[in-house]
Amino acid sequence: MKNIDYKLLHAFSAVIKLQSFEKAAEFLFLTQPAVSLRIKQLEQLISQPILIRSTPIVATEVGKKLLNHYYQVQQLEADLLPQIFPEDPISPIRISLATNADSLATWLVPVLTPLINKHPIELNLEVANETNTIYKLKDGEVFGAISTQETPLSGCVVDKLGVxxxxxxxxxxxxxxxxxxxxxxxxxxxxxxxxxxxxxxxxxxxxxxxxxxxxxxxxxxxxxxxxxxxxxxxxxxxxxxxxxxxxxxxxxxxxxxxxxxxxxxxxTLYWHRWSLVKGVFKKVSDTIIKEGNKVLR
Structure with missing residues (x-):
């Protein structure tokens, strides 16, 4: 059975996020050839391409599945490390979610403000049309999405927020x-x-x-x-x-x-998120559901 080397996934994630092999190399303190080699090793491991070298650089379908898996592992790690090393300074947790512009302009930021003030959160809000936010969740770019789609994606759960x-x-x-x-x-x-x-x-x-x-x-x-x-x-x-x-x-x-x-x-708006959500991610998710139900009656 083949095992995935997570340093290869880390390099892959950096290339997709930074949209550059050179910037990914700077971020990872590696040379550009070393980053390219890690991408090649990952592609050899799964015997198929994981990204398309275009402008912008995009992940293939299998690449998106790998990224989705990697981001969920990062979420679990962010929740686990403070429990294992309580004496270490708490680093900010990057939380990415997708929202439609109207929710962002009205109710979303106010309901998340108490959590952001209480926890070391770095919030990354991906804005898209309410019919398209779900694709950012599918591609692993975010852990949750506000969408008009009622049916959950595979590996995700959904709750109705309101109208x-x-x-x-x-x-x-x-x-x-x-x-x-x-x-x-x-x-x-x-x-x-x-x-x-x-x-x-x-x-x-x-x-x-x-x-x-x-x-x-x-x-x-x-x-x-x-x-x-x-x-x-x-x-x-x-x-x-x-x-x-x-x-x-x-x-x-x-x-x-x-x-x-x-x-x-x-x-009608729905909140979609990964099935396995813990720690601060779960608090964010629960807050969106609870407060969204109040606002979007």
Whole structure:
């Protein structure tokens, strides 16, 4: 039976994270040829490639499985070492999780703040569309992910967090300029909307469902920021779907108006994480579930 040498996995992880053999060598205090040799040894061990030498450098499917395994071993080690060597200074624990931008802009950071203040945590938040965060968990980049997917991945478990309600809003001046005669097909083809990125299907699916307009038949801006969504809407630059949690004050003050009072887009969010989660990782996971259930009712 073949055994994996973890120093080879460590080198592999460094190359993927730093996206450079040279930077990985500096990080590991090795020469670049030594790092390349470790990658080659790992590939020879499993008799297949583990990465694609492209820009960016990407792991193959088997490479992703190796990384996923290695990151879980790191998590177990981070939990175990303080128990074995209690007299040693506690090093910060790097915790990586994937989140959608709207959760990050509203409830996630406040609920994690007490834990970060109490434990030596280095938080790494990977932001992606709520339909795509799950792939970062699948690839081993994170230990947990907030996603709209209900079905857990192999080796993972999932809990329902709750729902985020999205409202179609604009500033009063924007409404008066573009939707004075109401919001319909004819007025929408002239009014600029707002998307998070080209993978953002939320806006397109909502407009097509409610008004029968296909994506591309109306103008839109692209802004990679949930906070910027609010700014664009308040400045009268676009109409857009925004999580109600993020604009409660603006709706109350009238700075933003609900364009479709009888219509909402509802997204159910789930928390996916590795089945074997211990220590601080488990505390982070439990906090997200408990507090998420309170906020996302």
């Amino acid at each position: 985020m309600n999205y409202t179609l809003v604009a500033s009063p001046s924007f409404k008066n300029k573009f939707f004075k005669q109401g919001i319909n097909k004819n007025t929408l083809i002239k009014a600029p909307g707002l998307l998070f990125d080209h993978k953002d299907k939320m806006h397109a699916e909502f407009i097509e469902s409610e008004f029968g307009l296909s994506f591309g038949s109306y103008p839109y801006h692209i802004v990679h920021s949930s906070e910027a969504f609010v700014t664009f809407a308040k400045q009268g630059l676009a109409y857009c779907l925004i999580a109600e949690l993020q604009i409660e004050n603006e709706l109350k003050s009238g700075e933003l108006v609900n364009l479709l009072p009888n219509k909402q887009l509802i997204r």
